[in-house]
Amino acid sequence: MEEIKITVTDREGVDHVIEAPTEMNFNVMEILRAAELPVEGTCGGMALCASCHCYILSDHNLPSPSDDEEDMLDQAFFVEKNSRLSCQLPIQKELHGLKIQLAPDAD
Amino acid sequence: MINTDILIIGAGPCGLFTVFEAGLLKLRCHLIDVLPKVGGQLSEIYPKKPIYDIPGFPSILAGDLVDNLMEQISPFKPSFTLGEKASQIEKTEDGSFVVTSNKATKIKAKVIAIAGGLGCFEPRKPPIEGLANFEDNGVDYMVRDPEKYRDKELLIAGGGDSALDWTIELSEIAKKITLIHRRSSFRGALDSVDKVFALAKQGKIDLITEAQAVGVRGTNTLESVEVKTDTNQWIDVDYFIPLFGLSPKLGPIAEWGLQISKSAIDVNTLDYSTNVDGIYAIGDINNYEGKLKLILCGFHEATLMVQSAFKRVYPDQKLSFKYTTVSGVNSF
Numbered sequence: 001m002e003e004i005k006i007t008v009t010d011r012e013g014v015d016h017v018i019e020a021p022t023e024m025n026f027n028v029m030e031i032l033r034a035a036e037l038p039v040e041g042t043c044g045g046m047a048l049c050a051s052c053h054c055y056i057l058s059d060h061n062l063p064s065p066s067d068d069e070e071d072m073l074d075q076a077f078f079v080e081k082n083s084r085l086s087c088q089l090p091i092q093k094e095l096h097g098l099k100i101q102l103a104p105d106a107d
Numbered sequence: 108m109i110n111t112d113i114l115i116i117g118a119g120p121c122g123l124f125t126v127f128e129a130g131l132l133k134l135r136c137h138l139i140d141v142l143p144k145v146g147g148q149l150s151e152i153y154p155k156k157p158i159y160d161i162p163g164f165p166s167i168l169a170g171d172l173v174d175n176l177m178e179q180i181s182p183f184k185p186s187f188t189l190g191e192k193a194s195q196i197e198k199t200e201d202g203s204f205v206v207t208s209n210k211a212t213k214i215k216a217k218v219i220a221i222a223g224g225l226g227c228f229e230p231r232k233p234p235i236e237g238l239a240n241f242e243d244n245g246v247d248y249m250v251r252d253p254e255k256y257r258d259k260e261l262l263i264a265g266g267g268d269s270a271l272d273w274t275i276e277l278s279e280i281a282k283k284i285t286l287i288h289r290r291s292s293f294r295g296a297l298d299s300v301d302k303v304f305a306l307a308k309q310g311k312i313d314l315i316t317e318a319q320a321v322g323v324r325g326t327n328t329l330e331s332v333e334v335k336t337d338t339n340q341w342i343d344v345d346y347f348i349p350l351f352g353l354s355p356k357l358g359p360i361a362e363w364g365l366q367i368s369k370s371a372i373d374v375n376t377l378d379y380s381t382n383v384d385g386i387y388a389i390g391d392i393n394n395y396e397g398k399l400k401l402i403l404c405g406f407h408e409a410t411l412m413v414q415s416a417f418k419r420v421y422p423d424q425k426l427s428f429k430y431t432t433v434s435g436v437n438s439f
Contacts, residue, residue, distance in 0.1 A: 042225060042355065044400070048152050049354065071294035074266040075352040077234050079289055079319075106234055 004096035009057070010037060011102050020091045028054075028100070029087035039102065045087040050076035052086040053103035060098050062089060077106045109186065111137040112420050113413070114206055114216035116193045116360070119147020121390030121405030122222035123176040129413045130183030131431065134420060135439070137214055139206070141227040141358075143190040146173035148224055151353065160403055172402075182438030188212050192227055194359045204385060218385055218416040221365075221372060222405070223392040225355030233264070233349050237323055245329025246347050250277070255346075258282045262332050262342055264320050265350035266290065271299040273350065278311050285313040285342055287320060287334055323347065368394055378415030379408045385419060387412045 003019045006028065010016060020031040029052035032039040040051035047068045053076050056062065062084070065073070069088045073079050083103065089095065113129050115122040118140035126136045144150050146169075154170035161167055167175075191208035198204055199215070206214050230248035232238065238246060250256075250273050257280045263270055266288040272295070274286045286303065293300045307314035315334060322333030324341070331341045357370050366373040366382040371394035374380060379387050389412050390405035398404075417426050 043152065046153060046156065067294065070290070070292075071267070074289055074294055075231060077231075077351075104234070106231070 002093060004091065004093055004098075006031065006095065007097075007099045008032060008035070008037060008054075009099075009101040011104060020095075022091055022093050024091075026091045027087050028052075028089040028091065028095075028098075029085070031091060032086060032102075037102065038105070039086070041087060043087075047072050047085050047088050050085060050106075053078070053106075054084060054086045055080060055101045055103060056082045056084055057099040057101055058097060060095060062095075076103075078104050108205070109137055109188070109212070109214040111135050111186070111214065111216045113137075113218045113220050113416055114139065114204070114214050115220045115222055116140075116206070117147060117222040117224055117390070117392070118142075118145040118187065118189070119222060119224045119390065120149055120172060120176060120402045121224070121409055122147070122220070123173070123180055124406050125220055125222060125389065125409040125413065126180040126183050126185040127176075128410045129416065130180065130439070131429075131436070132413055132417045132426065134218075134413060134417060135185075136183070137186045137188070137216065139188040139191060139193050139208060139212075139214065141190070141192040141229075145177065145187070145189070146170070149173050151228055158402070160401065162403065182436050184439050188214065192358060196363050198385075202385065217420045218387065220409075220412060220416070221360060221381075221386065221388040221392055222390045222409070223357075223360060223388075225391060226360075226370070227356055227358035228353040229356050229358075230349075231351040231354050233320060233351065235320060235323055241323055241325060241329040241347070244327065245325060245345065246323070246349070248349060250348065253277060253280065256281050259345040260343065261285070261346045261348060262287065262320070262334075262344045263348045263350065264288070265352075266293045266295070267350065267352060268295040268299065269352075270350040271295040271303050273348065274312060275299060275302050275306065278306055283313070284311075285315060285334075285344070287315045287318040289317065289319055291316040320347065320349065371398075377411075379412040380415060387416065 002022045008016045018035045029041045042051045043049035112134040113136045115138045118138045129136050149169035157166045191210045193206050194209045195207040203217050260283040261281050262285045264287050306312045318336045321335045324331050331343050332347050372388040374388050374393045376395045379389050389408040391400045
């Protein structure tokens with residue numbers, strides 16, 4: 001099975017390199033949770049809670065955010081131009097080497 | 108005081124279905140929910156989303172599932188306290204409980220079933236330093252009484268329906284409204300978006316896009332809000348109304364002496380009882396080994412829970428299990 005590597009900077013500034021299989025239909029939020037990083041994923045991945053909000057640090061060509069994702073980001077805080085909901089990023093081989101940072105906890 | 112057999116805290120799908128299973132055992136139910144309508148997350152977060160894993164329904168819209176559940180439980184005449192939060196709990200001498208809401212409604216029940224889902228939905232509060240100091244002193248997270256804003260200067264923040272709708276409605280009575288939003292497009296209903304842009308064009312409101320509120324100041328009451336665009340500016344206001352939707356919090360239940368881990372209540376899977384005798388927890392709010400947060404699992408938990416609740420309400424009676432195909436649904 002093919003695996004990609006993603007680098008995640010947590011809220012304390014510590015980098016974690018995590019491996020993710022491309023053939024299991026995972027999204028980045030699920031991979032972050034599986035790695036026990038402090039990401040709630042409250043809504044289960046429906047772009048309805050923003051608890052998996054992250055910043056994209058590398059210049060990967062990502063699928064554009066859907067209207068649903070933009071709508072949810074409207075209700076989130078600490079939103080920047082490189083903000084995404086990690087649950088809306090499917091794990092694909094194109095994401096290999098992706099670098100992301102967890103957004104601050106808004107609660 | 109309201110009197111019932113089972114007080115169900117949370118009127119989401121799991122809480123609603125509990126009424127049906129309890130009704131089959133002749134147990135009466137009252138439901139309390141912080142939201143003004145039934146359905147919980149299904150109504151509040153995703154009413155138009157299809158659900159594919161309800162047995163017997165290849166696909167059903169969340170809102171339709173709520174409607175169906177309301178129809179299914181109607182023979183058992185549940186009563187509701189909506190728009191109120193279950194705040195305090197006391198045990199009475201006869202082993203019952205009295206729950207008091209944040210609006211002082213008292214409900215007495217022999218059994219408490221917490222079906223609170225993700226918790227109470229509360230307004231999302233922007234992380235602005237000092238904001239809490241001005242809550243109810245110039246900062247409102249929801250509009251309760253529009254008249255309060257007559258001839259006042261308001262700053263509304265947000266891009267959804269409530270931000271747009273209140274901007275339109277309050278523009279009739281407020282002295283001045285500034286609406287700020289993080290992007291230049293809005294997600295609200297098209298009609299409302301057009302109206303807001305028209306109001307801005309006519310000079311009836313100030314619309315600042317690609318903007319966010321980053322600071323607040325005032326002596327006793329709020330006086331000014333700092334708005335960040337390319338530059339930062341302070342806007343003098345009487346009221347700041349941030350409208351960023353709702354997010355769930357466990358809320359007062361966390362103080363009820365229940366064993367909680369990871370924002371969920373630990374239960375015994377025998378009957379979904381908690382560590383407090385007479386209090387059960389079902390659905391997304393409970394936690395046990397192998398827990399899955401699925402509506403389907405919540406229904407199962409509710410069904411087993413009421414069997415145990417029956418023994419508590421009628422300790423001397425024998426419970427005989429009957430299929431609905433045999434005995435039908437005998438309404439109250």
